[in-house]
Amino acid sequence: MTNLIDLTKKVGIVLEKKKLTGVKAEIILAIDQSGSMSSLYKNGTVQQIVERLLAIGMNMDANKEIDVFQFNNGANFVGTATEANHATFVKDTKMTVSGGTKYAPVMELIVSKYGIALSGNQEPAKKSLFGGLFSKKAKEIPIKPEHPTFVLFITDGNNSDKSEATRIVRESANQPIFWQFVGIGKEKFAFLQKLDDLKDRYVDNADFFKISNVAKVSDEELYDKLLTEFPDWLLQVKAKGMLS
Template sequence: MFDRQTIHAEPVTLANYATYIQDAANRYQNEIWGRTRYGQAKRRVREYYFGGSQVRRTLLGAPVPAYVMFVTDGGTWGDVPETVEQVRSSSYEALFWQFMAIGGKVDSPRPQKFEGRRRPAGRREFQLLEGLDDLGNRYVDNADFFAVQDLGKMTDEELYELLMTEYPGWLTQARAKGLLPISA
């Protein structure tokens, strides 16, 4: 969970999935609500899976990939350069980012492209995430983005299709470039 800080919350399980979000919001309500920091959250993910979050321009392979669902209902505040660098550096690691924007601030399924250095202004709250999907100067394309107004109006199949749009291609590319072992 993240907002102005990050919290390593308990995992989602079959026993708690139905109430997980509401339970977590209640449990951490005084700790996380504030100004969202994407870069800080990405840094913590990289530290968890790869032991560090420094700038990386050399390969750090792994026996299995990390698929990270990065779900947010708001844009980032003030940490765009760190956010961009965390995605660029993680392209040298066996890590795939699936960005999913949800809720009332979503005003189109694919907002305009953006690769700026400051927080986007205006109605397009998720332009940075869209820009990260198409970010240049990466070792592999390690990110995808989609936005939905209401997850409750989607079928499981529709959601799965969105979650898997670019991931299979990333797996192939990551294996070919040495981030993951070639499978038998």
């Protein structure tokens, strides 16, 4: 088991270097559960990933936690990893592996839960000329979140729903959601690189890097890579008034 206190301190050092000290965000982990990930679940790599990424939540998340999602052909919310439950999180939440790989279901789930909500604002009913009541159609008003959402998206393979995933990245560019894609293993991940380089977006809301063996990457290097583009994106989001 990793030492969460030491990891939290390491993240703090990287945040200071990136001028992110004190910044709060919703920290989300979306992790591949397709069949090809089986060995990484069995050998404890996924458990270590949860622990290492929780350290980011301990620094940045307002509740010092991370929400965890799994995805294969579908997607589901697994639970919230915290200081109290992190040591056996994968085992206790019964995180399983099966099926193929689609990105869009979990991306849609995340956008629907953490994206900009809409509130119906309906004017009071008034009498018509004929004595009946009428009211103007409800007007949807966006409710801007207080904190941005930082999605740590971990996968070991390419997906079968490229057009849908591309659409979601493009359409969510006007929301305070940042997609940090991480490819692990031997794949070339040409599609994830394409998502990173998408043109004509409201803001550049995605980054990608590859790690052949995540277990062999030092904590300092991992955190530095994960936080490479988030600071510049956050400046753009604030400048465009996308947060409350």
